[in-house]
Amino acid sequence: MDSADNFSVLPEILNPRHRSLVRANLLVLCSLVWAFFLSDFPHNRPTLLLILPTLGSLAGTADTVRCIRRRWSFYHGGVILCIYMDLMVVAMILVFLLYPYAMWMTSSR
Numbered sequence: 001m002d003s004a005d006n007f008s009v010l011p012e013i014l015n016p017r018h019r020s021l022v023r024a025n026l027l028v029l030c031s032l033v034w035a036f037f038l039s040d041f042p043h044n045r046p047t048l049l050l051i052l053p054t055l056g057s058l059a060g061t062a063d064t065v066r067c068i069r070r071r072w073s074f075y076h077g078g079v080i081l082c083i084y085m086d087l088m089v090v091a092m093i094l095v096f097l098l099y100p101y102a103m104w105m106t107s108s109r
Contacts, residue, residue, distance in 0.1 A: 021067045025082060027060030032089045039096040046100035054093050061086040 013023050035053040039045065064086050068079045 019063075019067045021064065021079065021082065024060045024063035024067065024086075027063065028057050028086050028089050031056035031060065032093065035093045035096050039100075041096070044096065044100050048097075050093065050097040054090070054097060057086065057090050057093055061090060 012018050013020050031053040034056070035050055038047055038049050038053065061083065064079065064082050068083075069076050
């Protein structure tokens with residue numbers, strides 16, 4: 001058995017050599033759910049562990065960008081919508097990460 005055949009044992013959705021929009025969206029959405037639990041959302045406690053979901057969502061966004069095609073089609077438009085969703089998730093996770101450290105926003109005068 002060749003070393004290149006090791007990836008053929010994995011299902012196609014788990015194989016990083018194949019483009020998968022489902023894998024990319026699941027990675028981004030699971031990173032968002034993970035960030036909700038880590039940040040303890042209504043209380044927004046500071047934790048640097050939120051860097052891990054941020055990196056996960058960035059990896060999912062990069063995987064979504066890999067799925068785009070050169071010629072326009074409805075699939076291409078759907079991938080662009082997924083990229084916009086990914087960017088909103090990245091921004092939300094960055095707010096969870098940075099907001100507890102921004103004392104100038106929470107101080108009252």
